């Protein structure tokens with residue numbers, strides 16, 4: 001009998017969890033030949049999420065949970081879930097029902113009948129219900145990311161996926177502190193089958209992502225999976241050396257032909273500001289990579305557990 005682990009990262013999801021649980025129960029009664037476990041990761045929720053999970057655990061042995069000591073972010077929750085799951089197949093799913101749990105049945109169908117695939121991943125065909133500005137920047141981000149990184153990041157991909165144990169083990173090998181899952185899933189390789197579904201709005205509660213939050217997250221992604229921005233600094237360096245060489249030639253020629261007049265103070269100031277700005281910009285890029293390296297070398301744990309169903 002195959003065992004399926006469903007991992008659910010939860011941060012302030014007390015309102016959504018009962019709906020999700022109901023759907024999960026529907027799914028399991030639809031798949032009587034498979035064993036299930038539901039691994040809830042409570043990512044330092046400030047509401048009653050943990051109590052809701054504990055109540056579910058009381059009535060259902062298949063419910064397991066890991067509760068963090070504080071909010072460590074969804075990436076950490078995903079890692080903890082993968083680490084604590086015991087199934088032959090592992091599924092990641094959002095708590096807010098934006099990922100229809102019933103699809104897990106189809107996903108299992110695909111993997112159990114087709115040896116060729118190791119993972120079934122989902123993407124949404126549209127971004128219905130999302131602010132247009134957000135969609136615009138998200139699209140630009142995916143374009144840029146795929147241009148400057150060797151790792152493929154699929155536009156519209158959700159974290160909702162279904163994997164074989166083997167792929168999960170590979171993901172766990174990547175124990176880096178700055179985790180960008182969309183990149184990590186691509187980086188480990190394996191054969192992924194993509195399926196699409198219509199965007200669904202969350203059933204209850206609120207999204208945890210602000211526009212700024214998403215913007216910073218996209219920069220994290222770029223830093224984690226591409227070193228191309230570092231080339232920008234070298235590129236500017238070469239470009240400006242070249243320009244200054246030409247300017248020197250022009251000035252020497254001008255002085256020899258027309259004599260030496262001191263002029264051009266305003267243009268000089270502009271150039272100083274311009275070059276200064278570019279230098280700070282490049283230093284900033286360097287600084288970003290340095291700070292990531294700094295955080296990695298500290299080797300801090302990705303998450304800290306406060307309690308689990310075993311220790312409760």
Ligand code: UDP
Pocket residue numbers: 008009010011012013043071072073074077093094095096098202206207208209
């Ligand atoms: N989440 C989490 N930790 C966080 C933020 C979010 O575990 O710090 C979970 C959240 O509970 C949900 C999933 O990640 O199950 C997706 O979050 P959300 O729905 O807010 O993101 P969106 O769907 O708007 O991208």
Ligand code: MG
Pocket residue numbers: 094096098202207
């Ligand atoms: Mg959501």
